[in-house]
Amino acid sequence: MARYIVIVEKSDDEYFAYVPALPGCTSSGQTPGQALDHIIEAISLTQSYLTEQHLPIPDQIETIAEVEVH
Structure with a gap:
């Protein structure tokens, strides 16, 4: 089993999810949960x-940084 960081961003009318470690592995959904469900499937398809x-x-x-910009 692999674990990946998934980024979920809200656009105007939906949520967009992507995996930085897997370029091109993206998905979307009407809710954050739906976007996550879809990205799990996209990860599986990308790995296959x-x-x-x-x-x-x-x-x-391996490295994740959270920064604050003023």
Whole structure:
């Protein structure tokens, strides 16, 4: 089992989710929960594709920083 950081952002009319460690792995939904449900499926599909193509599955980014900008 792999664990990834998922970013969920609100746009004008929906929520957009993506995985920084898996470029191109994105999804959306009408609610944050729906976006998360969809990104879990997208992660699984991305991992399957990479495996089928004999490509490495990127590891999770280890460093996360939270900054405050004034």
